[in-house]
Amino acid sequence: MKNSLKIIAISLLVSFSIRVEAQDVIYKSDGIPIECTVESIDSNTIEYLPTKKSSKSQSLKTIQASFIFFENGQYILLPESKVNYEEIRSSKKLNKDIIITRYAEILEGKIENISKSEVEIFISETNSTLKVKGEEVLLAIYSSGKHILYKNPTEVKAILEYMQPKIIALGKTPVNSTEPQAPVASGRPSNLASAPSTTTVQTVSNPSSNNGTELGGSNQVSTEGSRIENSNSSNSNQIDSNVNLQKESNPQILNESEDEFTDIDFAEFSDKALQKIEDFTNFLAIISSKETYPESANQAIDLAVELFVNEDVQVEVSTTGYSQSVKRKIRDYLTRLKLLKYDKVEIKWAEINYVSNFRKAPDGNYYGTLTVMQTFRGYKDNQVVYSDVTQKDVEVVIKGMEKSMQGQKEMVWDVLLSDIGVVDTK
Amino acid sequence: MKTFYVLVILIQLSIVDVYSQALENSFYDETWSLKVKQIDDFVDRFNNELNFISNGNIIKNKLPPETRSKLLSSLIYSENVKNTELVNEFVNLVDAKGYYLKFGDDDIKCILSLASIYYEKQFNFNFHLKIEKLNDGSMKWVIVDVNSTSYPWNTIAQNPQKFINPSNHNLRFSNLFRIINGENDIQGIFEESFELDNLSIIIHEIMRGNMAIKSITDVNYSFKILDKYKVLVSYFDTSGKQSGWLISNIEKLESR
Incomplete structure (x- = not known):
């Protein structure tokens, strides 16, 4: 009976978001939250005063707890916290509301609307409102300290662990900082993080009747050119003057597009593909870090695998000096990576990379390839003990699914990763 | 050539200026930036993009x-194509004719070198692939031919001692029983010009589970351009400014 109640409780946690006003909340290792005021924590025990039911202090073994959220919006992970409890407890509240996505992104701003299915957050720096689908949100933390979990606490823990230094830093940022703050995205360019396409699921009309089957051909030129201008018009002019781009032809090329997948759609899908690879890179850092709890690493592996088309996706690893490459299924590859333990992992991308056009295949999906150069550095005792520079060729699939919406069939498209070729170059 | 690279670097550096302040998690590598990273990148650059x-x-x-x-x-x-006269002629003609590649429509072939395991022995061969466009506009790579310097099966050579005699039809081709079932030596019972279809044999052996791919040892692309040149594009992993997918050979086709 007790187990049944626990299962029901956990099911409820999974099914519904947990909304907690600004107070301390202990999340037990089985996912059950306890709303309370934490009185003390030592290596073995948490003393707390429950908010409801009883006014008497109670205790819980630290090994029975997963993490604690404090009324200031900060948190510690248990059973072995890597940060000082007193410091975290006395930290300032966050200056802004934040949303943490399942892809280890932090979006900073003012949460305007929040529901189970969608969160709207206003980003003052870009003067725009981002809509984030509920399924992509892990957690929202208000500047008041209130927090809302969108996923099972055990699922959230891996990301919380990875994001903690950034969350702590956000609590320390001066409120009236004159420096413009772009939304923080872990390992991802802030300009990309602020783009709506990174956090919304793209839906477009069915491209099956598409005359053009290759996306991103020369008719893309003008759109991408305008993107540069939007990002920074003065620099865009500098680029134009340097290479004498055919400015006049751009609007004509844009109008000539006959694809149902418009130029903008293609750009958004490409953005989303880039985002997924960045997300994958973030998970690699989590999985291979010694700081990550084993259970968190396993959760990170599960989340990373979800970025791919299926579990049969292969990662090819070839190493300089070895003529034979090795192909491993994605989960096997990640599980082996978990065994590499560094104090700190640093992954950087080259400034300049390449994405091919997307082409329609007989299964109706669109296929393209991203080629990126990446440096990986593993640290132990602040020393680089391993580093490599690799070229990663990542197959990207724009996969279509027919869904019925209000009685009408509509194609919904998602971007997923597929096979990866890795070549050591240095 | 140098001017061109300066131009490219200028483009790239100016873009780096735009974003570098907002981006800590990246680095600039000039060699990598210049590298022709995919065959699609080659096609882009060939088309002046x-x-x-x-x-x-x-x-x-x-x-x-x-x-x-x-x-x-x-x-x-x-380093590979040193005939400057041929290079200039090729470049000038492509430029003058305004010729552009279109993936899927042009005569682009891929020559894929494979090492396979066939009955526990290594067998090296090349598959020739091309892009096939389907009626719904989708496309796929398809295998169209195979070649190898050493097939692990006997080739057919005429044997003057083994044949179906010209009168054997009157005996309802009784020679066949002796040749096929008895001596298992079928050479000489086919027409002079007959050649084994090695691609069909390989397909059959793969379907029977007798052959498995061990590795892909090389990938090259062949482009037929303006019906005048056959260009081979190969991958060069060098640390110089020329790296990635580049033209490794230009062959001038005989005019018909």
Whole structure:
């Protein structure tokens, strides 16, 4: 009976978001939250005063707890916290509301609307409102300290662990900082993080009747050119003057597009593909870090695998000096990576990379390839003990699914990763 | 050539300026930036476009006509193709004719070198692939031919001692029983010009589970351009400014 109640409780946690006003909340290792005021924590025990039911202090073994959220919006992970409890407890509240996505992104701003299915957050720096689908949100933390979990606490823990230094830093940022703050995205360019396409699921009309089957051909030129201008018009002019781009032809090329997948759609899908690879890179850092709890690493592996088309996706690893490459299924590859333990992992991308056009295949999906150069550095005792520079060729699939919406069939498209070729170059 | 690279670097550096302040998690590598990273990148550059991702943004640059010959020349690997007269002729003709590649429509073939295991022994061969466009506009790579220097099966050679005699039809081809079932020596019972279809044999052996791919040892692409040139594009992993997918050979086709 007790187990049944626990299962029901956990099911409820999974099914519904947990909304907690600004107070301390202990999340037990089985996912059950306890709303309370934490009185003390030592290596073995948490003393707390429950908010409801009883006014008497109670205790819980630290090994029975997963993490604690404090009324200031900060948190510690248990059973072995890597940060000082007193410091975290006395930290300032966050200056802004934040949303943490399942892809280890932090979006900073003012949460305007929040529901189970969608969160709207206003980003003052870009003067725009981002809509984030509920399924992509892990957690929202208000500047008041209130927090809302969108996923099972055990699922959230891996990301919380990875994001903690950034969350702590956000609590320390001066409120009236004159420096413009772009939304923080872990390992991802802030300009990309602020783009709506990174956090919304793209839906477009069915491209099956598409005359053009290759996306991103020369008719893309003008759109991408305008993107540069939007990002920074003065620099865009500098680029134009340097290479004498055919400015006049751009609007004509844009109008000539006959694809149902418009130029903008293609750009958004490409953005989303880039985002997924960045997300994958973030998970690699989590999985291979010694700081990550084993259970968190396993959760990170599960989340990373979800970025791919299926579990049969292969990662090819070839190493300089070895003529034979090795192909491993994605989960096997990640599980082996978990065994590499560094104090700190640093992954950087080259400034300049390449994405091919997307082409329609007989299964109706669109296929393209991203080629990126990446440096990986593993640290132990602040020393680089391993580093490599690799070229990663990542197959990207724009996969279509027919869904019925209000009685009408509509194609919904998602971007997923597929096979990866890795070549050591240095 | 040098001017071209300066131009490319200028493009790239100016973009780096735009984003570098907002981006800590990246680095600039000139060799990598210049590298022709995919065969699609080769096609882009052949068509006078410089497309790339800069810090998460897709940048597509269609360059002015006057840069085309320089961009084309940069795609020819100078260590391999040393006939400057042929190079100039090729570049000038492509530029003058305004010839552009279109993936899927052009005569592009891939020559894939494989090492396979056939009855526990290594068998090396090349598959020839081309892009096939289907009625719904989708496309796929398909295998169209195979070649090898050493097939692990006997070739057919005429044997003057083994044949179906010209009168044997009157005996309802009784010779066949002796040749096929008895001696298992079928050479000489086919027409003079007959050649084994090695691709069919390989397909059959793969379907029977007798052959497995061990590794892909090399990939090259063959482009037929203007019906005048056959160009081979190969991958060069060098640390120099010319690296990636580059033209490794230009063959002038005989005019018909």
